Amino acid sequence: MLKSRILGISIMAALLLSACNRNNGGSALNYDYYVNAAVGNDYLNDGSQDNPFKTITHALGIANGDMNISIKVNPGTYDVVNGETFPIEVPTGVSLIGDEENRGNGSETTMIRGGGEYPTYDANYISTTMYMREGSKISGFILEDNSTVASFHMPFVLKYDDDITIHRNTIINGDHAIYFAGSDFDVITDNNITKNRNGISVIASTPNTRIENNIITHNRGTGVYTEVNGVDFGGGAAGSAGGNIFSCNSGNDLMSYISFSGLVFAENNMWDHTPPTETITNESGGIDVYNMHDVSTIEISGYTLAPSPCN
Template identity: 30%
Template sequence: MAQTFYVNPVSGNNTNPGSQQAPFKTITQALKVATVDTKIQLANGNYNAASGEVFPLTVPSGVTVVGNETNKGNGILIEGSGSYLSRTFAAQNVTFVLLDKAEVRGVTVTNLASRGSGVWIESTAPTVANSTFTNCKREGVFTTGEANPVILGNVFSENAANGIAIAKNSKGQIIDNTCLKTGFGIAISDTASPTLRDNKIYENRSGIVISGSARPVLRNNVCENNTDDGITVIGTALPDIGSTNNLGGNTLRNNGKFNLQNASSNKLVSVGNKIDTSKVTGNVEFADSSVPTPSSPTTPIPSSPTAPIPSSPTTPIPSSPTAPIPSSPTAPIPSSPTAPIPSSPTAPIPSSPTAPIPSSPTAPTPTPTIELTDITNHWAGGFIRELVKLAIVNGFPDRTFKPDATMTRAQYAALLVKAFNPSPNRPVIKFKDVPADFWASKVIQQAYQGLFLSGFPDNTFAPNKNIQRVQVIVSLVNGLGLSADSATVTKTFDDQAKIPEYAKDEVVKAIDKGIIVNHPNVKQLNPTRDATRAEVAVMVYQALVDADRVAAINSPYIVA
């Protein structure tokens, strides 16, 4: 039976019946008594923990939470976060969880928690409409599993990582949304196949990023004035951007690096789109119906609740896969390496708190993901698999990863350049043991200029020397300009005395950020032991977690 409950955070009381004359005080109370076909009408005001809300707010099947759809929720701010255990991504910080056929309409949602998501949709088919998502610390809406939502007419503004993230085998209709001033406007990964129609995506880092083996359908979207790319395609992804019987109608223009970057292993066929082809890279075929379009004024920015623009939006940045690099000087270097390198114990890197979050590579050259045969039951297997999906690491030709092997400083340079693509922050240096034709000379130089690595006092780099665990820690902290909330070591290791003096501050910062991994004994740091490939992979992954670029993975070996 259809019914309506009313909520007012100022004049309401949870002992009231929830009528218009005697409203509830909290959404939490209304959800407790709601049944199928219940509408929960929100008055203007702030809904947060201080007003009595308990997060996450789980909207049951067939229940609608509605504020004011005409102004996209202006004046109705729902701000908060609670822990949600996802079946596909483990523990998450979430404001709303939407069950099947639930609806959220006409509200403003903010999640200020670390890696916070506004709405979490997992294997359900809800509706999110005419709302505003702003200043969430990861993304506005995240869909995963077998999700099949309708996301319609929303504004996603100034979120730290993505406006909308669509993962796993999600489908759904993403229609008439505006995504601006965030990391990626819309990020589509894994085997997701949503339909994106009539969306306006501008002034982000990149507009739409499609990775994994995703197969989205794009129609009548506008991607313009993004700092990097309008649309980026990597991995084995293959978006439908038009056919002779169903024109694409997408407009891509005025983007900083590329309007369309195809770094996937597939050829894209563009039919009926308006694309400034002077900024197109990769294997793209333009059919006759595709016409270049000149630059046009920026799409006007819709009004939304004020929120500070993240100074350095962070998000999973798709990049080309990095096959494990052999130490042989004849080993080929990836065509677009992007990563950083750690410094030696005798030449620690000065901290660089102002170092910017690195930008994405301009022309990655990925290869299809393969299933690695030696990480199935390995303690670091989950982390390695995720890095493979992101095309940051890859296996050897025999389909192994060799997780317990060591890694050279040159190999580490190539890996981190892939992961972070650091911008130059100091002049070029010429190491006397890194000739110009050395396979890793470019990545070593980029890692050095990006403050991730330094050489030795004798002007050598020792590219074929193994990287130590403490050097990995120092390089990540300094290269990313990380700081700590505490000034002293909060964790005492059994081998605390073995931490080199130059690295003590960096270890504190790395503990604070959850970057250090100790296997098999979490109390044993082993700072000067050569790092294994698995340990390097996990610590790099944890740095990406701290940067809000990937989801956290639970592990008993992470020092926290």
């Protein structure tokens, strides 16, 4: 028992010493931890590049949100089998970085696969993969919620915290890939959002969130669904340049369920048709813009044809 306690104290001391040695001398620490599913060890290693942790869960638990830390993750599958606990919470100010160049889909994939219970307003539960805190960032992963803990699967739920960056990921097989329920001042850029039921769903006002240069294609339902005005997919108050590809989504590329007047900004994007087809009835599906209640104005000027359009 004594040896076990001494070993535990020694490991914690080593971790604290490692953190202190990386201090840049300022009031906040600014350094990297490393994770490698194949060769890492959460119990014996200090998270350095030569001695990485095994799980993202452990690395994020060590990280302090006030320290401006980056967690750099090697290719591999990060799931329950690897020892991950879901949903994975990215603390305030922490960046989780995988294979940014390939959006996680390189010759060896960098995948976070799994989900855990997340409470909803009516005391029921959904499943989500990631829980992002204020000022956090995730980039360079394939994300898939394949859990069985709830009937709805949402790789990202953005609700209570603002200033979140989701950049250059591949997000697949969710009921809603990114679900906005109250977060704002976020940046959603350069992601491949595909093979979900719905791509991006917005049910609470997020006028200061910039959504640009995403590939939102081949989702089984709607590419983008919104219940609120002011969303900036291009040309709005948040400064989005557009550049999103809305294409080949089985239901509609963009669906507005807004029942009061206002504006949805979706300028300078790529669609299946030029000009984009619009409807208020959705009789056949495969429409670029479905404005269900026909009271909100959807700004789509600057449209161009998608690289591989579906007609």
